[in-house]
Amino acid sequence: EADRICGVRVRDCETGEETGVEAHAVLNCTGVWTDEIQRLSGGRGRFRIRASKGVHIVVPRDRIVSESGLILRTATSVLFVIPWRSHWILGTTDTGWNLDLAHPAATRADIDYLLDTVNSVLATPLNDADIEGVYAGLRPLLAGESEETSRLSREHAVARVAPGLVAIAGGKYTTYRVMAADAVDAAVPDLPGRVARSITDKVPLLGADGYHALVNQAETLASRHRLHPYRFRHLLDRYGSVVHQVLALAADRRDLLAPVREAPDYLRVEVVYAASHEGALHLEDVLTRRTRISIEYPHRGEACAADVADLMGEVLGWTADARHREVQMYLARVAAERDSQREPDDSAADARRSAAPDPRPQLLAPVS
Numbered sequence: 001e002a003d004r005i006c007g008v009r010v011r012d013c014e015t016g017e018e019t020g021v022e023a024h025a026v027l028n029c030t031g032v033w034t035d036e037i038q039r040l041s042g043g044r045g046r047f048r049i050r051a052s053k054g055v056h057i058v059v060p061r062d063r064i065v066s067e068s069g070l071i072l073r074t075a076t077s078v079l080f081v082i083p084w085r086s087h088w089i090l091g092t093t094d095t096g097w098n099l100d101l102a103h104p105a106a107t108r109a110d111i112d113y114l115l116d117t118v119n120s121v122l123a124t125p126l127n128d129a130d131i132e133g134v135y136a137g138l139r140p141l142l143a144g145e146s147e148e149t150s151r152l153s154r155e156h157a158v159a160r161v162a163p164g165l166v167a168i169a170g171g172k173y174t175t176y177r178v179m180a181a182d183a184v185d186a187a188v189p190d191l192p193g194r195v196a197r198s199i200t201d202k203v204p205l206l207g208a209d210g211y212h213a214l215v216n217q218a219e220t221l222a223s224r225h226r227l228h229p230y231r232f233r234h235l236l237d238r239y240g241s242v243v244h245q246v247l248a249l250a251a252d253r254r255d256l257l258a259p260v261r262e263a264p265d266y267l268r269v270e271v272v273y274a275a276s277h278e279g280a281l282h283l284e285d286v287l288t289r290r291t292r293i294s295i296e297y298p299h300r301g302e303a304c305a306a307d308v309a310d311l312m313g314e315v316l317g318w319t320a321d322a323r324h325r326e327v328q329m330y331l332a333r334v335a336a337e338r339d340s341q342r343e344p345d346d347s348a349a350d351a352r353r354s355a356a357p358d359p360r361p362q363l364l365a366p367v368s
C-alpha cells in the first residue's frame with residue numbers, strides 16, 4: 001500500500017492453500033532467507049546476509065577419554081569437542097555457502113577437516129567408523145567487508161526498513177530473547193496504541209516452571225510410573241515439567257513406555273507426543289528435529305523409520321500409502337545425505353543432497 005508494508009501472503013505447505021494476512025507491522029526474521037524476503041517488499045534492505053555453513057560430527061562418548069569438553073584453536077577459528085549425552089559433538093566448520101539454502105550438505109572435505117583437527121590432539125585417533133552422525137547448518141551472518149565468514153560480525157542488526165517492515169538478522173541462538181525484544185521495539189512506531197515494555201527477561205521457558213522440584217523427586221516419580229530413574233531423568237531433561245503431559249499419553253497405553261526399536265534412548269511415547277503436541281507432521285520432523293535419532297545412531301534413523309511412521313500414523317491418520325511414502329522419502333533423504341558426504345566439494349555434495357524429494361515440495365516456491 002503506497003510505500004507501506006501492510007501484510008503478507010502466506011501458503012500452508014501441507015495443503016497448498018494460500019491466504020493474505022493483514023498486519024500493522026511485519027517482521028522479517030528469516031535467517032539466511034532475509035535478503036530474499038527483503039526483495040519481495042520491493043525496497044532495499046539496510047544490511048545483507050551471508051550464509052556460513054557449519055558442519056558437526058557426532059561420535060560415541062567412549063571414543064574420547066576425557067572428563068571435560070575441549071576447545072581447540074584452528075587457523076581461522078576454534079573447534080569444540082562437546083560432551084552430549086552418550087556422545088561427543090565435534091565442530092564446527094565455517095565456510096561460505098551459496099547453494100540450496102534449505103538443504104546445506106556436508107562434504108568429505110568437511111568431515112576430514114574435523115577428523116584431522118581433533119586427531120591432532122587425541123592419543124587414539126578417530127576414523128570414519130567412529131562417526132554416528134553428521135549434520136550441517138547455515139549461520140545467517142551479517143555480510144561485511146572480510147571474505148572470511150569467521151570474522152563477520154556475530155552481533156545482530158535490526159532496522160525498520162520501510163514503514164510496516166522491520167528486519168532482524170545475525171546474532172546468536174543464545175541471544176534470541178534480546179533479538180526478539182529489539183525487533184518488536186523497532187516495530188512499535190507501526191503499532192497502534194501504547195505498547196508495554198518487553199517482559200521476556202521474566203518469562204520462563206516452557207517446562208522450566210517446577211523443573212528443579214521434579215529433579216529432586218525423580219526417583220519417586222519414576223517408580224510411580226514404573227520407569228527406571230534414568231528414563232525419567234531423560235524425559236525431564238527433554239520436557240521439563242511438561243513431562244506430566246507426555247506421560248499422560250501413556251496412562252492407558254503401557255506399550256508407549258517401551259523404547260523405540262533400534263533407537264532405545266527414546267520412548268515410543270515421545271514419538272506420539274511429537275505428533276500430537278509438538279506439530280510434527282512428517283517422519284523427518286521426528287527423526288531429525290523433535291528427536292536427534294538421525295545423528296545419534298549410525299543407521300541415521302533408517303532402522304526405526306517404519307516403526308516411528310506407525311506411531312506417527314496412528315496420531316495423524318496416515319493411510320498405508322501415506323505411511324509408505326513417508327518412509328521412502330526419509331530413506332531417500334538419508335541416502336542423499338550419505339552420498340553428499342562422500343563428495344569432495346560443495347557443488348557436488350549439493351547436487352547429491354538436492355536429488356532427494358522433500359516432504360514439503362512447495363516450501364521454496366514463491367507464493368503467488
Ligand SMILES: Cc1cc2nc3c(=O)[nH]c(=O)nc-3n(C[C@H](O)[C@H](O)[C@H](O)COP(=O)(O)OP(=O)(O)OC[C@H]3O[C@@H](n4cnc5c(N)ncnc54)[C@H](O)[C@@H]3O)c2cc1C
Binds near residue numbers: 029030031032137139
Ligand atoms: C553450525 C552452527 C553452529 C552454531 N553455533 C551456535 C552457538 O554455539 N551459539 C549460538 O548462540 N549460536 C550458534 N549458531 C547460530 C544460531 O543458530 C543462529 O544465529 C540463530 O539460529 C539465528 O536465529 P534467527 O531466528 O535469526 O534465524 P533462524 O534460526 O535461521 O530462523 C529463521 C527461520 O525463518 C524461517 N523462514 C525462512 N523463510 C521463511 C518464509 N518465507 N516464511 C516462513 N518462514 C520462513 C526458517 O524456516 C527458519 O526457521 C550456530 C549456527 C550454526 C549453523
